[in-house]
Amino acid sequence: MPTLGYWKIRGLAQPVRLLQNYVGEDFEDVQYEQGDGPGFSRECWTSVKNTLGLPFPNLPYYIDGDIKITQSNSILRYIAKKHDLLGKTTQEIVDCDVMLENAMDFRNGTVRLAYNGDYEKLKEDYFKNLQPMLAKFEEFLADKNFLLELITFLLELMLQYVTFQCMNC
Numbered sequence: 001m002p003t004l005g006y007w008k009i010r011g012l013a014q015p016v017r018l019l020q021n022y023v024g025e026d027f028e029d030v031q032y033e034q035g036d037g038p039g040f041s042r043e044c045w046t047s048v049k050n051t052l053g054l055p056f057p058n059l060p061y062y063i064d065g066d067i068k069i070t071q072s073n074s075i076l077r078y079i080a081k082k083h084d085l086l087g088k089t090t091q092e093i094v095d096c097d098v099m100l101e102n103a104m105d106f107r108n109g110t111v112r113l114a115y116n117g118d119y120e121k122l123k124e125d126y127f128k129n130l131q132p133m134l135a136k137f138e139e140f141l142a143d144k145n146f147l148l149e150l151i152t153f154l155l156e157l158m159l160q161y162v163t164f165q166c167m168n169c
Contacts, residue, residue, distance in 0.1 A: 004075075005030040005052075008046075008058040012072040013060040019076060032059070073100055099140070106133060117125040 002068040004020070006013035006029040022028050035041030049057040062078065068074050077097075080086040087093040111120060113126045 001028055002062060002064040003028040003030055004062050005032065006043050006062060007031065008033040011060075016060060016062065016072060016075050019079050023079065025079070025083075030125070043156070073104060076100065095140075099137075102137070 002020075002025065004013060004016055004027050010017075015022065032042075032045040035043065045059065052062075052063065052068070054061055054068050054070055055071055056070050060070070062069045062074060062075040064082075066079075067078065069078055077086065077100075080096075080100065087096050109126070113122055116122055
């Protein structure tokens with residue numbers, strides 16, 4: 001059974017969890033909880049991170065037998081490939097990668113805004129620039145029923161995740 005490790009928050013691991021549930025993959029969800037403030041100790045993670053055999057110890061991580069991966073997008077791609085969801089042609093795979101990375105940029109912009117102390121001052125510009133960004137997604141997807149002409153998960157999961165993050169913006 002694969003293991004997914006991350007902090008005890010949704011964060012970067014939530015799209016992975018959503019995908020694992022989508023494909024019906026049972027997994028162990030290891031969650032590390034930081035200590036109380038003001039120090040927010042990370043000892044629960046730092047004490048084990050170099051014992052897992054990860055080439056680049058980091059969170060999130062995914063271990064599936066001998067396969068050991070860090071970085072959320074790498075984990076998503078691996079699970080997608082494992083379940084034949086990544087695309088069949090080189091162009092489909094490229095399109096999927098491009099959309100995943102752009103969706104991640106979109107997500108990161110939302111996170112930067114949401115956690116910024118100047119949120120009230122910055123949100124007007126953010127939402128003003130949001131429409132052109134979404135128009136690019138729409139333009140790219142306009143002639144497709146789905147991203148790869150079949151139901152795929154990467155873009156939908158990332159956009160759903162960002163949408164849920166924005167609900168309180």
